[in-house]
Structures are given as structure tokens and as C-alpha cells.
Amino acid sequence: MRNRNATAYRFLAPYLLIFSVFWVWPIISSFIISFQATRTVPWRFAPGFNWGRLIGDPAFFNALKNTLLILVIQVPVMIALAMVMAVLLNSPLLKARGLYRFAFFAPVVVGEVAYSAVFRLMFSLDFGIVNKLLNSIGLPKIDWFSNVTPAMALIMIAVTWRWAGYNAIILLAGMQSIPEDVYEAATLDRVSKLKQFFYITLPLLKPVIVFCLVLSIIGTMQLFTEPFLITERGGPGGGTETLGLLLYRQGFRSLNFGYASAVAYTMAALAIAITLAQLWLTREKQ
């Protein structure tokens, strides 16, 4: 028995080696680095240096505020939208279902840089299609990139566009696993379609919804691409800077690895805390 285990581990060794070097070690190492002052040569152990700075750093709190704001607005809106999309996709009336499924999934596959560039064009002040549309229905143009509120809205719109379809596909799979005859029984019980949705579909879909929420929360906590590429490194003036961007700025622009590691651990801790709180709130009550 022991022999067989040893053989198995020998086969796994290449993977375990790579996993340890590029996965486990960075996690441990960055934890250690977060307790070091990395602006001096050589680095020295100074526990209060980064963590002390963190709790008093307005840039950190700005990034935290932006991240959480996006989290509490964008994630629920996106999941709700994904739910509507899934219901429509699931409708027996829908033709060309495969096409829609592909279309909804496509944003995830499109390159991030390409998609960001297109969003910048679409929302550009003078020749973007969005402002043209606003104009054509009598609304004033919006300068999406120079004001904080529109810039935040733009980030949320972009993230929602990119991930709503993905979540819709997951929700759709969940919906299709609910047996048809349960709905037929409800129909015979004179339960309206709307009530069927709220009293049958939603409760049965809860585990899937929670799964989508957890994925989205973790994703948003690490949000980087959109504020980096679309609103140009968290602009205007740090108005859309997220924790992910702050980490990047500290670590790779200022080469302050200790502080960046502290930010990274804060992000991970927050994601875990929020996810656990959410799992606890939506747990199965018996």
C-alpha cells in the first residue's frame, strides 16, 4: 500500500514541484514580505511599517471604497440581469438558442485589451456611439472619462457587459436541472408563472446563485483590467482606483513590494470574509 502511494507521488512530483515554487512559495513569501520594509537595502523586518501605513493611508481607503462601491452596486445588478437573461434563454418560445448562448459567452473569450479599446471608443466624448445616442434622444453628452461618477458607472457597465452572460449560462444550467413536471404540478395547482418563479425556481436555484455571487465577489475584489485600461489607471485622479490597481501601483511602479503584499493580503482576507458572511447568511436553515 505504502509502495503504491509512493509511486503515485512520484508521478505527481513534477506538478507538485511547480505548484510549490510558483504557487505555495509566493503566498508564503508575500506574507513574509508584508512584514518587511522593502524601500531600504537590505530589506529589514519591520512589522508595523506596511500594516501601520495601510490603516492610515488615504489612497488605500480610496481604493477600498471604490472596490466596495463597485461590489455592492455592480454584482447584484449583474446577477439580476443574468437571471433575466437565463429566464429568457430558458423560454421554450426562444428560437436559435445556441446562437444566444454563444453570444452571451463571447465577451468572456474576447481579449481584454481589445474589449477595453472598444469601450473607450464607444464612450468617447465627441465621437462615441453612446454619446451620439444620448444626444439623439435629447440628453446631454456625458464626459465619461473626466468625472468620477460617470467613470465609475462606465467601469460597472463594462464589467457587467463582460460577465453577465457568463453568469446567465451558469444560471441557465441550474434552471434546466429543475424537472419540468414540478412546474406542471404547480400549473395544475393554479400557481401563476410569476409565483412559480419566486417560489420554485428561485429557491431551487439558490445554491447556483450563491455560487455566482461568490465568483463575482472574488472577481470584483481583484478588479484590475477595466480601471487600468478603460479609465486609464484608475482615473480621473484615482477616482476609479481599485485595490488591484493600488497593489499594482505600489508593487510594480514604486517597487514597494512590502506594501503591495500587505494590500494583497488585505484583498484576499476581505474576499474570504465577505464570502463566508454571505455563505452564512444564505445557508440552508433546517
Next chain:
Amino acid sequence: MATVTLSNVVKRFGAFEVVHGANIDIKDGEFVVFVGPSGCGKSTLLRMIAGLEDISGGEIAIGGKLVNDVEPADRGIAMVFQSYALYPHMSVEQNLSFGLRMTGNPKADTDRRVKRAAEILRISELMDRRPKKLSGGQRQRVAIGRAIVREPQVFLFDEPLSNLDAELRVQMRVEISRLHKELGATMIYVTHDQTEAMTLADRIVVLRAGHIEQIGRPLDLYDDPDNLFVAGFVGSPKMNFIKAQIVGHDARGVVVELAGQEKTRLTQPLTGPAPEPGSKVIVGVRPEHFGNAGEGDTDLIVAIDVVEHLGGTSFLYARTAHGEDVVIQRDAAKVPTTSEVTVSIRKSYLFDENGLRLR
């Protein structure tokens, strides 16, 4: 309580017709079983009565009222699904009361109905459990309870016992019979199990490939089948079919000779027109209608392959001289020990080449 009438009911899925003009008259309070092999359209017929499936042609009336365009919930029916279709996230109590709660039925009345259904089905102790924590038989009871709570005029059952083991199936069969007596409602029950059909039904509708083959009381179907299909479908072990040929007439009826056995002739009285001599026919003999040599019209020598002892009776699996398989029922005490035995045919049925009964 209500009658259910189907007139020329047709069902097509696209261009594919699966029910070809069904006419069935179900009386108030009657227990009718639709029976037939898999894919013959039993469920489709039931679902059309329930309103879960559109009717492509013909008319369905419940309680004398045309329901073709009536919503399923307004037809006064309740349905028990083969898969139970319980709401998995609700307790038994919630499963039973869900429909009534959603439609704003007064709470006191809902409670009364749920309590009564629970008592009838003896599931009062299970009220707080989720379906996942119930056995198959208990789930089935809850599914029936959900139908009872609606206080329908007509109960529809779609193979409700097919997911249960053999013993439980017998037990639930008895309970459903009891329920029918207790509630007095009209019940339509779908199954492919002829034993279930025989034991439960006031009347049986035998279906094959979307056609109604025969409608009648269980014993009428057994004693007086209209055609080869019904004769073979009703009864277990099934009726033996032996190829034969008309060879003439005598004072008592037509004379038939079993294929390949010149000496084995039997005479069958017919009231209708008799086929020409030389016509091919099929002789049907139920296993219990074989007698000892000399007891019947004609004697037949068969070679015994296997004997199955069931206790009181035994079944002999045998072959005729012409190589046709037959099953013969015997009292356990009278099982022959030889490998060949002479039996007589005490009663037989005659079918023409198209499988229609010659009477």
C-alpha cells in the same frame, strides 16, 4: 365527481400523429385504467385530459363541459406524476398546502384539507420532512395527498407505482383501491402493467400505437377479447397462440386443424360468418384451458421443456410437435413426470389472419 368524455381525440407532435381518434366514455365515479405497451400514447392521452398537452383534434369534456380551451387548473382534475414531482425545497406539509396557499384559499380551510389528506394517507407524522428524507412509498403518498387536497372531480394517475418495489407496489395498489372507494371520485389511471390494470379497474382501455384496441371490464377483456393483441396482453402467463387452418364445417361450427398436425382438430362454434376452408387462422388457448387427455375436444401431444412450481399451481413450458411454444397450467399435484404429455384443449379462441376475433 364527474364524467369524462373523449370524442375523436387526436394528438400530433408536428407531423407525427401519436393518438389517432380516441373515443372513451368514462362514467361518474368510475375507475378506468389505460393500459398498453410503452410508447402507445397513454401518458399523452392523460396529459391531454389534464390540459398539459394541447389537443390536435376532437373534443374532451369533463362533467359534460367542453374543456378543450380550459386552463388545466380550471378542469377540476388533479394529477399524480410518475416521478412524484414533489417540490424538493418544501416540507411535506408545504407540499400539500402550496397550491392552496398560493391561490389565497382561506387558511382554516387549507389546514382542514391538508389534515384530512394526511389522515387518509397516514402521513401525519411526516409533515415536517423534506421529500429527500422520505422513502419511495412515502413520497408517493405525498404526491397523492397533493392531489387529494385539491378536492378534484377527477384524479389522473400516470404510472404512479412504477418506481416502487414489487411488494410496495401491491400494498399501494390496495391503498389506491381503498382511496377510490373512500373518495368516490372518477379516477383515470395509466399503467403498462396488466396486473395493475386487472386488479384496479372498473373498466380497462387497452391501447396500442395510439389506437384503442378494446374497452371493457377486466374479466370481459379476459374472457372475451376482441383481437389477438388484447388476448395476448391481458392475462399472465399470456394466452398461447397456435397457427391453424380452417378445414370445414360440421353441425357444431367450423373445424380447425392445427398447423402441421393433421390429427389435431377442434371445432369452434361461430355465430358470425365462417371463413372459407383453407383460410389461415390462429387458435388461442389460455394456460388454464389445457386439460388432461380426453377432457376436451381434442388431444395434443407436447414435449415438456421446463416446469415452474409456484406452490399451488405449476406451469409447464412445452412445445408442440410443430415446434410452437405453449405454456400449460396444472395443479401442482398433477404435474406429469414424463417428458411428453398428452393434453386436451378445453376452451379456445379463434382469430383471423388480421388478428381479429372470430366469434
